[in-house]
Amino acid sequence: MAWYDTAGQCGDVVIASRVSLTRDLEGYPFGERLSGGAREELIGRVTSALSGAGLTEVDLSALEPAALKALAEKRLIDPEFAGMELPRTLLLGEERGLSVAVGGRDHVKITALLPGAAAGEAWSSASELVRLLDRSCDFAYSEELGYLTSDITSLGTAAEFSMLIHLPASGENSPMSGLRRCGLEARALPGDLWSISAPPFPGITEEEQSERLTGMTGRIAALEREARAELRADPTRLCDRVMRAYGIMSGAYRMTLGELMPLWSSVRLGAVIGLPELPSPEELGGILMSVMPSCLPDDGDPDVLRAARLRAAMRPRLKESCRRSGIVGLNTKED
Amino acid sequence: MNLISPIVLIKQSGRECPLCGSKPGEPGCPECYRFFADELKPALTALYGAPTHRGEVPRRFDERSKRERRIAELKAELAAAVAAEEFERACGIRDSLRLAQNETEAAQHGLV
Numbered sequence: 001m002a003w004y005d006t007a008g009q010c011g012d013v014v015i016a017s018r019v020s021l022t023r024d025l026e027g028y029p030f031g032e033r034l035s036g037g038a039r040e041e042l043i044g045r046v047t048s049a050l051s052g053a054g055l056t057e058v059d060l061s062a063l064e065p066a067a068l069k070a071l072a073e074k075r076l077i078d079p080e081f082a083g084m085e086l087p088r089t090l091l092l093g094e095e096r097g098l099s100v101a102v103g104g105r106d107h108v109k110i111t112a113l114l115p116g117a118a119a120g121e122a123w124s125s126a127s128e129l130v131r132l133l134d135r136s137c138d139f140a141y142s143e144e145l146g147y148l149t150s151d152i153t154s155l156g157t158a159a160e161f162s163m164l165i166h167l168p169a170s171g172e173n174s175p176m177s178g179l180r181r182c183g184l185e186a187r188a189l190p191g192d193l194w195s196i197s198a199p200p201f202p203g204i205t206e207e208e209q210s211e212r213l214t215g216m217t218g219r220i221a222a223l224e225r226e227a228r229a230e231l232r233a234d235p236t237r238l239c240d241r242v243m244r245a246y247g248i249m250s251g252a253y254r255m256t257l258g259e260l261m262p263l264w265s266s267v268r269l270g271a272v273i274g275l276p277e278l279p280s281p282e283e284l285g286g287i288l289m290s291v292m293p294s295c296l297p298d299d300g301d302p303d304v305l306r307a308a309r310l311r312a313a314m315r316p317r318l319k320e321s322c323r324r325s326g327i328v329g330l331n332t333k334e335d
Numbered sequence: 336m337n338l339i340s341p342i343v344l345i346k347q348s349g350r351e352c353p354l355c356g357s358k359p360g361e362p363g364c365p366e367c368y369r370f371f372a373d374e375l376k377p378a379l380t381a382l383y384g385a386p387t388h389r390g391e392v393p394r395r396f397d398e399r400s401k402r403e404r405r406i407a408e409l410k411a412e413l414a415a416a417v418a419a420e421e422f423e424r425a426c427g428i429r430d431s432l433r434l435a436q437n438e439t440e441a442a443q444h445g446l447v
Contacts (some may be wrong), residue, residue, distance in 0.1 A: 029354065033363050144388060145386055147389060150362065152341070152342065152375070152378065203383070203387060
């Protein structure tokens with residue numbers, strides 16, 4: 001089960017929920033100031049404390065750059081952590097959506113990433129690991145400021161709650177500008193995707209962060225569904241948008257990621273509103289991840305390779321769709 | 336929208352953190368937050384006002400908080416018993432209070 005190819009609650013709008021808990025240990029410097037024997041000691045302590053958690057230790061020094069990039073593209077680690085050269089370690093419970101980055105900018109970053117609207121479950125999952133770690137490690141903490149981390153602007157709970165949502169219909173009309181007043185932040189991403197987050201702050205609890213995020217995302221999702229219903233009032237225009245995008249995705253011989261994202265967004269819109277013969281939203285998530293830069297072979301033009309992979313993934317459905325519609329088949333050697 | 340990063344409000348001094356050797360600025364270790372409390376105050380106030388953490392608490396602080404609350408409750412009970420001239424009950428509470436205070440002191444010295 002990966003967040004990008006698995007159906008979750010409110011999966012028509014909310015693709016994934018992520019909770020990251022940052023914890024630093026007393027007595028050790030942050031980030032690259034932690035080196036040599038102290039770094040080894042810290043990594044050893046954390047790894048040992050979490051040895052009963054059913055996680056797999058990944059030897060990052062043995063991974064190719066592409067594999068590290070893949071972990072970052074799957075949001076299991078930060079790109080900064082992937083690019084570090086100092087010894088560090090990653091503990092993975094990929095089937096549970098869990099990852100623990102040890103020895104990054106902060107000593108420990110525990111991330112739970114689940115499909116759909118699942119902020120509460122992700123928080124519960126991540127905090128279980130924190131409790132395990134708390135048994136044998138002294139967290140850096142202040143009763144006024146909360147958990148002390150390397151980032152002076154991220155104290156308090158040191159917990160970041162976020163959701164990845166898809167807004168192909170309401171997009172620019174969503175109330176994103178008002179989120180800051182609710183203590184939330186919104187970041188636009190390609191493909192009509194938005195990341196909505198509830199950052200940490202001394203004075204609010206983790207439950208309040210989760211509720212703010214879930215509540216506001218729920219309202220945004222409701223607006224998106226209304227906007228989608230309005231689109232359905234003009235079915236020809238809607239089908240043209242979706243199937244035009246589907247046709248290009250299935251037929252192009254060259255595709256940059258920048259070109260792909262709006263097409264993918266339109267096809268996903270079609271899939272969630274139930275247009276026939278399209279890949280499911282979960283399949284589309286898997287297809288997108290399979291054509292990210294880290295997943296493409298090294299040899300060859302990545303844009304050409306991406307397009308080939310998309311054709312292979314999308315064409316069987318297109319062929320089936322044509323067959324059912326009585327359209328004469330496509331005459332290429334790939335058929 | 337913040338036009339000025341609160342980081343620029345960190346006061347400069349010639350001091351160095353005894354743990355990591357950092358000067359006042361972006362904290363180089365958890366001890367920096369305590370050692371440079373004065374230097375960091377303007378930036379932290381700009382960011383958070385007068386903060387009081389209300390979220391999850393680490394296990395060692397949670398136990399300390401429970402002990403402190405217990406001591407505060409016993410002191411209140413003792414005062415009430417004395418005021419009501421229930422001296423026998425007050426003696427029992429006094430003994431419980433001494434026990435709780437001894438436990439707290441032992442915990443602070445790492446003996447519990």
